[in-house]
Amino acid sequence: MDSHGGRRTKVQQDAATVEIGYALVSAGFAAAVLFGAVAGPALLFALPRALRxxxxxxxxxxxxxxxxxxxxxxxxxxxxxxxPSQPGRTNPDS
Known part of the structure; x- marks a missing residue:
């Protein structure tokens, strides 16, 4: 995160912690939705054992x-x- 190889500031550490939490929560939600969509019918309906x-x-x-x-x-x-894009504002990299 630090381009000079030094220690990260508290703000950078907090940002990394929040981003890791967001990554895990959003990934868990996406995985749960996909699992429910694929395996849900097998858990809800009486299907043959092999198909289930x-x-x-x-x-x-x-x-x-x-x-x-x-x-x-x-x-x-x-x-x-x-x-993330910020509508109505200029890009800081431009």
């Missing part, structure tokens, strides 16, 4: 992949210092 097992496993694998991808993408974007 396959849907639950596919849901677990897909949810795990989405969780990891979301966490990595949020933390990489934070490390690069990407700022």
């Amino acid at each position: 097992t396959a849907l639950v496993w596919i849901g677990l694998v897909a949810a795990s992949v989405v969780f990891l991808a979301r966490v990595v993408s949020v933390l990489v974007r934070f490390r690069r210092g990407a700022q």
Whole structure:
């Protein structure tokens, strides 16, 4: 985070903590929604055992992949210092 290799300030540490929390919560939410969409029918309806097992496993694998991808993408974007767009304001990099 610090381009000079020095210690991070308290503000930078707090920002990193908040960003990690956001990454984990948003990834957990995305994974839960995906798992519910894929495995939900298997848990709600009386399906054949093989289909039910396959849907639950596919849901677990897909949810795990989405969780990891979301966490990595949020933390990489934070490390690069990407700022959200601010309508009506000039970009500080311009």
